[in-house]
Amino acid sequence: MAQTVRGVVARGKGAPVEVVDVVVPDPGPGEAVVKVQACGVCHTDLHYREGGINDEFPFLLGHEAAGVVESVGAGVTDLAPGDFVVLNWRAVCGTCRACLKGKPWYCFATHNASQPMTLANGTPLSPALGIGAFAEKTLVHSGQCTKVDRKASPTVAGLLGCGVMAGFGAAVNTGNVSRGDSVAVIGCGGVGNAAVAGARLAGATTIVAVDIDPRKLEWARGLGATHTVDASAEDAVARVQELTGGFGADVVIDAVGRPETWRQAFYARDLAGTVVLVGVPTPDMRIDMPLIDFFSRGGALKSSWYGDCLPSRDFPYMIDLYLQGRLDLDAFVSETIALDDVEAAFAKMHHGDVLRSVVVF
Incomplete structure (x- = not known):
């Protein structure tokens, strides 16, 4: 009953x-x-x-x-x-x-x-x-x-x-971060910091956390970020490029989901790099950008739904990583x-x- x-x-x-x-x-x-x-x-x-x-x-x-x-x-x-x-x-x-x-x-x-x-x-x-x-x-x-x-x-x-899987999967499943990659994560709340943790486990060697809140940047360091950028005090795109040899990151993850952060992600990636949007925008948000920039930079622009996860595959795997002390x-x-x-x-x-x-x- x-x-x-x-x-x-x-x-x-x-x-x-x-x-x-x-x-x-x-x-x-x-x-x-x-x-x-x-x-x-x-x-x-x-x-x-x-x-x-x-x-x-x-x-x-x-x-x-x-x-x-x-x-x-x-x-x-x-x-x-x-x-x-x-x-x-x-x-x-x-x-x-x-x-x-x-x-x-x-x-x-x-x-x-x-x-x-x-x-x-x-x-x-x-x-x-x-x-x-x-x-x-x-x-x-x-x-x-x-x-x-x-x-x-x-x-x-x-x-x-939800949140941890979305961020972890944005890096590992959608972004396909692999050994030696450089990664930037814009927005370091729960989802963004999970992306940082996922990038570290996937073998990224440079992981740049970007936020305007010093507390969130400190949390990102604890979860594997190698560098942090306070976007309220410096140009996030220029700083990410500087930290990646002047080229931009191989994978940039926008965990905020606003036009300005997506634009930062687009220009902070390397040529033929990947942008992953996992932050959720509202229906009224719009972007106006030169179409030639999309063509000339190549690469991939992806949206990550729930970290592109398969729960039956990913949940037990991530719990195993946790029990092993790795996540x-x-x-x-x-x-x-x-x-x-x-x-x-x-x-x-x-x-x-x-x-x-x-x-x-």
């Missing part, structure tokens, strides 16, 4: 979030109920609250989560109660044109649960990124559950569900908080005071 749990809901654009009763139905065919153990506070949740994703209020926020499977619906054979899982928002279908081409990380028909979770009065909730994990339990499609080694703490494992996921956790503290965590994130606040149940 359906269960009632506590969850964080955004009722309207810009309104403070509320902790309310949420009704979670029993899992139907292909679905699973997960008891959430930890969920990171991601900037995407704030975008939902501000109406920056869509206007399908009320939203059940939270998506960067890990927990234990409580029950599964009919037809679920690869998941069982008691499994420790990280939730993902790109559960691949296996049958769309991207999957059939052998590129499931681009799946165009990803799965979410069919049944809605609701408020106590029956109002359907829109779960953030199809997950809705700022709740004691949540209903998802079974394909959104990726089993990982339970020796990892849920507090850090859940970070793979410092603990460094991303600035604080652990209660469910009632999400609104305050949004304020801290907005002011750049944390890499991640993590709700622990």
Whole structure:
């Protein structure tokens, strides 16, 4: 039978979030109920609250989560109660044109649960990124559950569900950073610093972190940046070029997603270098640049969706790296908080005071 749990809901654009009763139905065919153990506070949740994703209020926020499977619906054979899982928002279908081409990380028909979770009065909730994990339990499609080694703490494992995976994958999967490469990362919040960590693990020898906040640059150094650039005090493009022999970086990752930072990334790369956009722009943003510059510089301009990850491949791999001491996921956790503290965590994130606040149940 359906269960009632506590969850964080955004009722309207810009309104403070509320902790309310949420009704979670029993899992139907292909679905699973997960008891959430930890969920990171991601900037995407704030975008939902501000109406920056869509206007399908009320939203059940939270998506960067890990927990234990409580029950599964009919037809679920690869998941069982008691499994420790990280939730993902790109559960691949296996049958769309991207999957059939052998590129499931681009799946165009990803799965979410069919049944809605609701408020106590029956109002359907829109779960953030199809997950809705700022709740004691949540209903998802079974394909959104990726089993990982339970020796990892849920507090850090859940970070793979969005920000860390997006940044790490932007470097390793989308940017194809390899041994000896030079890399610049513009924007050193959670996603940008994960890109720094990914570039280090991939063997980059020069890793330039660019930001306007000295705290974020210090975090980047701790995660593997070899050089830092305070873009509020110096020309970021010129400095990246100087630090890479006058040529520019082989791979430049824009983890901010604004026209000015993308332009910096474009001109801070070497000829035939790669630009990766992983920061999410808003629909109103535009760029006006000389077309000849695109032609004459060559290379690749890429967008990274969720770090172009395949959860079944990448999540267990990254947890193994963490357990081996090679990927410092603990460094991303600035604080652990209660469910009632999400609104305050949004304020801290907005002011750049944390890499991640993590709700622990």
